[in-house]
Amino acid sequence: MSVRTVGQKFVELCRAGKNFDVMRTMYAPNIVSVEGDGKETAGQGPVIKKSQDWVSDKEFNGETVAGPFFNGANPDQFAVYFTLDITPKATGKRTTLEEVGVYTVKGDLITREQFFHDGAH
């Protein structure tokens, strides 16, 4: 598959709410996930667990996904803009988080994801 095809499949699954299917089927075994604070998590299992932990204390009301977007100087990457509509269980206060994700693709699998956001997520 081309990076374009991988990016389109990624966005399609996210829009269908299948974010964990993305992680299970499109993430490389050795994927590295870089959060906004720079913290890295390595390996498909630990990255999936990180997301499970993240959603465990929230109601997830929905998301929007813009993209995928491409740049010819970085032909192995695509970028996406997310809005995440969540309600932290601790506060019950609904809020929208925004982030840009930059994904690196090798051999049809995502080997790196890097999130840009503002403040704690």
Added chain:
Amino acid sequence: MSVRTVGQKFVELCRAGKNFDVMRTMYAPNIVSVEGDGKETAGQGPVIKKSQDWVSDKEFNGETVAGPFFNGANPDQFAVYFTLDITPKATGKRTTLEEVGVYTVKGDLITREQFFHDGAH
């Protein structure tokens, strides 16, 4: 200024429609601009001219700017998500373009901008 401050000033000026003020006051003399197709333009003057040429055959109806967003592993960068509401003069057909911009900052000035989008802009 911190990269955060530079990014916030950038977004503030763009939201006020002052995109060319951004280029004149926040771009380094040796800035490199990388378009979605990978084509590079070097130098503040040529980059400003590229934008002037881009808008010359369009009505620019407005833009939205989300961000700035940051990642601790790339502390000299910020990312932005734009929607650009334009009407090409040739067709008169109003449309919205989307793109992610990744900006690199050195010494309070923007030294590199890289746009990710889908299809021709």
